[in-house]
Amino acid sequence: MARLSDIIESFLKEMIIEEEGTVEIQRNELASKFNCVPSQINYVISTRFTADKGYYVESRRGGGGYISIKRLNIDSxxxxxxxxxxxxxxxxxxxxxxxxxxxxxxxxxxxxxxxxxxxxxxxxxxxxxxxxxxxxxxxxxxxxxxxxxxxxx
Amino acid sequence: MARLSDIIESFLKEMIIEEEGTVEIQRNELASKFNCVPSQINYVISTRFTADKGYYVESRRGGGGYISIKRLNIDSxxxxxxxxxxxxxxxxxxxxxxxxxxxxxxxxxxxxxxxxxxxxxxxxxxxxxxxxxxxxxxxxxxxxxxxxxxxxx
DNA sequence: GTTTATAATAGTCAGAGATAGTCAAATAAG
DNA sequence: CTTATTTGACTATCTCTGACTATTATAAAC
The missing domain is CATH 1.10.1200.150 (Transcriptional repressor of class III stress genes, C-terminal domain)
Structure with missing residues (x-):
């Protein structure tokens, strides 16, 4: 059985492709879409969307909070x-x-x-x-x- | 869902630009325009239009009361x-x-x-x-x- | 005119609501 | 056995709401 983290990872990566380099999600919403606890989203992000791998992550708490992930451009x-x-x-x-x-x-x-x-x-x-x-x-x-x-x- | 506070903030900032540096509102009127409680206007002002940030706020209660926000002149x-x-x-x-x-x-x-x-x-x-x-x-x-x-x- | 009452505002503050973050324990996979 | 994943309890942060308070203008009473 595929690991949930991998599924969430590819979901996010596809969204990033569709949205041309950036995606903005709500942690709880995404978690309930995949039937997992919210902190799993943090796990996925911290293991798969790190700076080393070319992603830039920002977030904000409180009402209307979000997590945004940006893929870095690759030029010289x-x-x-x-x-x-x-x-x-x-x-x-x-x-x-x-x-x-x-x-x-x-x-x-x-x-x-x-x-x-x-x-x-x-x-x-x-x-x-x-x-x-x-x-x-x-x-x-x-x-x-x-x-x-x-x-x- | 976008934060109401942000929407109100940009509304006020746009008015300030249009009016060239100053805006005068009535708290209740603005609140009902955005369908929120009046005290939310205070919240927006106290978190986004403070003196530190270069705004000067005056207000007056009672009949014909108002809140005015002025952007301080930036000489340099x-x-x-x-x-x-x-x-x-x-x-x-x-x-x-x-x-x-x-x-x-x-x-x-x-x-x-x-x-x-x-x-x-x-x-x-x-x-x-x-x-x-x-x-x-x-x-x-x-x-x-x-x-x-x-x-x- | 002065005083008093009433209406029309705005201000304050604590608590509820809505998010996201952290960390360590439990579980699964390799 | 070691590492990766999953989970959940607890925490931190930001926003929104409403009851209560304070101030000012205006009208009424004297």
Whole structure:
């Protein structure tokens, strides 16, 4: 018997194709369509629609809440970005992050202003409140998410 | 289902644009136009048209009462940014941050791609590894630092 | 004119409703 | 045995509602 997660995965992927790259769902609705608990939707998303695999996920709670999944475009800039994203480990130092960012500017993948935003968001200064032992992990998460976004917009 | 609050918000914002910076409404009238309780109007105003976000709200009760919303003049992008930066407390929720960011886009202070970077860097998703009691503080630090950068570059 | 009553507004706040997220235990698959 | 999946209890966040309160204008009474 096919796994439910796989079924939900392909359902979402088909919708993404139909909608040309993006889908917006309501978690509970989708769950009841497949007769499963809502948290299974989270499971599917977190195992199959990860950044590594080229998807960008946003959500909002409360009345009218939603989950949206966007498939990243694949062109050469994005290829390069994706390559970098997957190469970033779970932790990254400020210095290494800056080197990556500078490379993007040098290769004309991002504008200086965008580079500044990336640097500002990943500097030690800003992560002072994060316990030292977690700092590089948080930095990696921020950087990856920002780069992911760049591949979409 | 789209959120009523969002619909009312855009209705008001459009009126503000049409009327060149100001709108005056009657709470009950607006509420019945959108088939909601009057206090929902207060909710929309208090979550989307705060002083922090560059709006000035006045009202008056009693016969002929009204609510007026004025958009503050933005002399220069930097002034506006500085105004926002100083108004941000030491902690900020994801939603509040998003509203700020959207306002920057609406006012043409930043580009959509830059907005995406700001959102990506301040989302809960990315701050998962930060202890929840510190999360809003870290978010505020990141946001402020990024905005500071924008005033320079 | 001043005072008082009434009607017409708007404001506040707590709770209900509507979503989505997290995490760990139970179960199934490989 | 190890890993992946499924489940559900608990939590977090955002929105909507309604009862109660506060303020202002206007009309009525004096």
């Amino acid at each position: 800039d994005n290829d390069y970005l994706m390559h970098i994203i997957t190469s970033i480990e779970n932790r990254i130092s400020q210095l290494t992050a800056e080197v990556f960012i500078q490379n993007f500017v040098d290769y004309n993948i991002i504008k200086p202003r965008e580079a500044m935003l990336l640097k500002a968001a990943t500097s030690d200064k800003v992560l002072m409140l994060v316990p030292v032992e977690r700092r590089d992990e948080v930095r990696a998460a921020i950087l990856k998410n920002m780069l992911m976004g760049l591949t979409v917009l | 992008d930097n002034d506006y940014l500085m105004h926002i930066i100083t108004s941000i407390e030491n902690r900020i929720s994801q939603l509040t941050a998003e509203v700020f960011i959207q306002n920057f886009v609406d006012y043409n202070i930043i580009k959509p791609r830059e907005a995406m970077l700001l959102k990506a860097a301040t989302s809960d998703k990315v701050l998962m590894l930060v202890p929840v009691e510190r999360r809003d503080e870290v978010r505020a630090a990141i946001l402020k630092n990024m905005l500071m950068g924008l005033t320079v570059l």
